[in-house]
Amino acid sequence: MCGIVGYTGREAAAPIVLDGLSKLEYRGYDSAGVAVFNEATNEIDIVKTKGRLKNLLEKTDSGKAMPGGCGIGHTRWATHGAPSEKNAHPHCSDDKMVVMVHNGIIENYQELRDHLTQKGYTFYSETDTEVAVKLIAYYYEKTDHNPLESMSRALLRVRGSFALGIMFKDRPGVVYAARKDSPLIVGQNEGGAFIASDVPAILSYTRNVYYLDNMEMAELHEDSIKFYNMNGDEIEKEMVSIKWDAEAAEKGGFEHFMMKEIHEQPKALKDTINTYIKDGKIDLSSVGISPEEFAQYHRICIVACGSAYHVGIAAKYVMEDLTGLMVDVDFASEFRYRNPKLSKDTLVIIISQSGETADSLAALRLTKEMGVKTLAIVNVVGSSIAREADYVMYTLAGPEIAVATTKAYSTQLICMYILSMYAAQVRGEIEESALDHMLQEIVLLPEKVASILTDKERIQWFANKFASAHDVFFIGRGLDYAICQEGSLKMKEVSYIHSEAYAAGELKHGTISLIEDGTLVIGVLTQSHLCEKTLSNMQEVKSRGAYLMGVAENGSYYLEDMVDFVVYVPKTDPHFTTTLAIIPLQLMGYYVSVARGLDVDKPRNLAKSVTVE
Numbered sequence: 001m002c003g004i005v006g007y008t009g010r011e012a013a014a015p016i017v018l019d020g021l022s023k024l025e026y027r028g029y030d031s032a033g034v035a036v037f038n039e040a041t042n043e044i045d046i047v048k049t050k051g052r053l054k055n056l057l058e059k060t061d062s063g064k065a066m067p068g069g070c071g072i073g074h075t076r077w078a079t080h081g082a083p084s085e086k087n088a089h090p091h092c093s094d095d096k097m098v099v100m101v102h103n104g105i106i107e108n109y110q111e112l113r114d115h116l117t118q119k120g121y122t123f124y125s126e127t128d129t130e131v132a133v134k135l136i137a138y139y140y141e142k143t144d145h146n147p148l149e150s151m152s153r154a155l156l157r158v159r160g161s162f163a164l165g166i167m168f169k170d171r172p173g174v175v176y177a178a179r180k181d182s183p184l185i186v187g188q189n190e191g192g193a194f195i196a197s198d199v200p201a202i203l204s205y206t207r208n209v210y211y212l213d214n215m216e217m218a219e220l221h222e223d224s225i226k227f228y229n230m231n232g233d234e235i236e237k238e239m240v241s242i243k244w245d246a247e248a249a250e251k252g253g254f255e256h257f258m259m260k261e262i263h264e265q266p267k268a269l270k271d272t273i274n275t276y277i278k279d280g281k282i283d284l285s286s287v288g289i290s291p292e293e294f295a296q297y298h299r300i301c302i303v304a305c306g307s308a309y310h311v312g313i314a315a316k317y318v319m320e321d322l323t324g325l326m327v328d329v330d331f332a333s334e335f336r337y338r339n340p341k342l343s344k345d346t347l348v349i350i351i352s353q354s355g356e357t358a359d360s361l362a363a364l365r366l367t368k369e370m371g372v373k374t375l376a377i378v379n380v381v382g383s384s385i386a387r388e389a390d391y392v393m394y395t396l397a398g399p400e401i402a403v404a405t406t407k408a409y410s411t412q413l414i415c416m417y418i419l420s421m422y423a424a425q426v427r428g429e430i431e432e433s434a435l436d437h438m439l440q441e442i443v444l445l446p447e448k449v450a451s452i453l454t455d456k457e458r459i460q461w462f463a464n465k466f467a468s469a470h471d472v473f474f475i476g477r478g479l480d481y482a483i484c485q486e487g488s489l490k491m492k493e494v495s496y497i498h499s500e501a502y503a504a505g506e507l508k509h510g511t512i513s514l515i516e517d518g519t520l521v522i523g524v525l526t527q528s529h530l531c532e533k534t535l536s537n538m539q540e541v542k543s544r545g546a547y548l549m550g551v552a553e554n555g556s557y558y559l560e561d562m563v564d565f566v567v568y569v570p571k572t573d574p575h576f577t578t579t580l581a582i583i584p585l586q587l588m589g590y591y592v593s594v595a596r597g598l599d600v601d602k603p604r605n606l607a608k609s610v611t612v613e
Helices: 013-022 053-060 109-118 128-142 147-155 257-263 265-276 291-295 306-323 358-369 384-388 407-426 432-442 445-453 456-465 479-495 528-542 557-561 574-595
Strands: 003-009 031-038 043-050 070-076 098-103 162-168 175-180 185-189 192-196 208-211 216-220 225-229 299-304 326-331 346-352 373-378 391-394 471-476 498-503 520-525 547-553 565-569
Touching: 003 013, 003 098, 003 162, 003 175, 013 031, 013 053, 013 070, 013 192, 031 053, 031 098, 043 053, 070 098, 070 162, 098 128, 109 128, 128 147, 128 162, 147 162, 147 175, 147 216, 175 192, 185 225, 192 216, 257 265, 257 574, 265 407, 265 445, 291 407, 299 306, 299 358, 306 326, 306 346, 306 407, 306 479, 306 574, 346 358, 346 407, 358 373, 358 384, 373 384, 373 407, 407 432, 407 574, 432 574, 445 574, 456 565, 456 574, 471 479, 471 528, 479 498, 479 520, 479 574, 520 528, 520 574, 528 547, 547 574, 565 574
Parallel strands: 299 326, 299 346, 346 373, 373 391, 471 498, 471 520, 520 547, 547 565
Antiparallel strands: 003 070, 003 192, 031 043, 031 070, 098 162, 162 175, 175 216, 185 192, 185 208, 216 225
C-alpha cells in the first residue's frame, strides 16, 4: 500500500524523506508529496505531484529546494478520489496548522465530513485523509493546541485503519505518529528520529526501530522519542534491532528486484530449513508449540490471501496425505463473513508475508475471540500478526521488494511442509524411515532450485514467443493444480495477460470452449500417478489448436513427442514438487513482462502489502 516516511533531526529532512520514499516504491503508488517545516518562514511547505516519485524529485530539486530539518512524506495509492495532485498527500488544515500523511482507510469519513461541514469546514480534495486532518485540527483548537489530546480525541471517533505522520506548525522540530491496523515503525539514530511504514525506508540510517501497536501514538524530537496510549499516558516500548542490512534491499546487479529475489530463493529456502530442521530432526522450539499441544488438534484451518492462499492449497494436499487431518483453506477476505464454525481442537494457521495483511489480521482476531489457537507464518519480525498469534513460525526470506512474491511464497511452502511432517510425526501417522527420507529430500531443495535457475535462458526464449498472447491457461491435477494457481497469478500480475488456472479434469465442464488456435496452455505434470490423466487433457486442448508447454520431472522425455516445449525440474519427494515446479512459472511470468516492456517490480494497481480491505 502507500508509503510513509518522516524525519526530524540535524540533517536536512527533505532529501532523507525522499530517499526513504524511493525505498518504498515497490509498495505501489500513483502520486507523492512531501512537507517540511521551513524555519525561515515558520511555515510548513508542501509539494505534491501526480505520478512517479521522479516527478517530486524534479519539483523539489531532490529535496534541496525545501530547507528544514523536520518533514514528512508520502506515496499514495488511490482509494478515495482519483490519482491527482489535489488528492495526493500530505493534506492540511486550511491554515496549514496541521499537516498529515495517512495510510489506511477512514470508513466513516462521510459522516465525519458532514459533521465538519456543519462546523464551517470546507474541503479541497475527495480524500478521507483530508477529513481526518481537519478533524484533528478541529480538536486542536478545542484543546488549546494540545497535540496528543487532539489526536486522541479525533482518532477515537475514527472507524477504519490508519498509520499517521503529523506535523503542527506551532510545534517546530516535532513529528507525531499514530497507528491502528496499518503498519508504522519508529526509528532513531544519533542525529535524529524517523517514522516509516516499512523497514527499508530507514534502514540506511538506523537499524534500531520500535513497532507501534494499535491505538498508540509517538512524539519524535531530534534527540528523544516518547510513546503514549490513547489516554495520553506515556508507555514504554521495546527497541528491536533489524538484522538484515540495506544492501539486501538493493538490486545487486540484477535488472529487477523480482529476478534478484527469484535467485535468492536457494538461500532463503536453506535459511528457513536450517531454522526448523537440525541434525536431521524437526525442531519447532522457536515456534513455541510442543508435540503434546500439536497432537491435540484434529482439524487445521489455513487462512490467507493471494499467493499465501495458494500455499494453503498446496499444504492441504500435503498435510491431509501425510496426517489424515481434515484441512480447510479459506480466503481471509471471506473467512469472517461466513460465520466460521471453529472448535477447540482446531488450529488456525494464518499465512502472511508482511504480517500486516488486513483481512488476515482480522481473521486472526476473530479466531482468538472464539478461544481457538492460532499459528502465524510470517516473514516480518514484530509485525502485527506475529505479535498477536499464539505461535509464530518465521520464514527466513529476508526483505522482499518486488510486488510479485517469489521467495516469500517459497519459504512459506517450506514451513507448511515442515508443519505437515511434524503433525504426522507427533500423531504417529508416519514411519520413521519415511520421515527420514523426507527430511533428507527437503534439505536438498535449495540446490535443486539453484540448478533450475541455470537453465533460465530457454524459458526466456520461449516467453518471448508469447509476449503478445491474449490468454494463458494453466492446468494440472492434485498438487500440480495448486502450483498452477500460483503460476497463473504470477503471469497475470506482472504481464497483464489474462491467465487462469484450472483443475485439468474440469476442462470439459465449459472451460475448453475458450481454447482457440495458438492459445498457450501450460500443463504441470510432476505427480506421477496423475501425469497420464493430465497429459490426456493436454492432448484434448492441443487438438483444438492450443500450443503446449509442460513442466515435468527429469526423465519424462516421452513428453517431447506430445508437448511443444518442456521444462524439466529435478526429482524430489512428490510432496515437495511445488517448490521446484513454481520456479519455471515465476521465470515465465517475469520474462513475458520484460518482453512486453512493463514495470516488473511495480505492476499497475497492485500493492505489496494489502493493509486495507
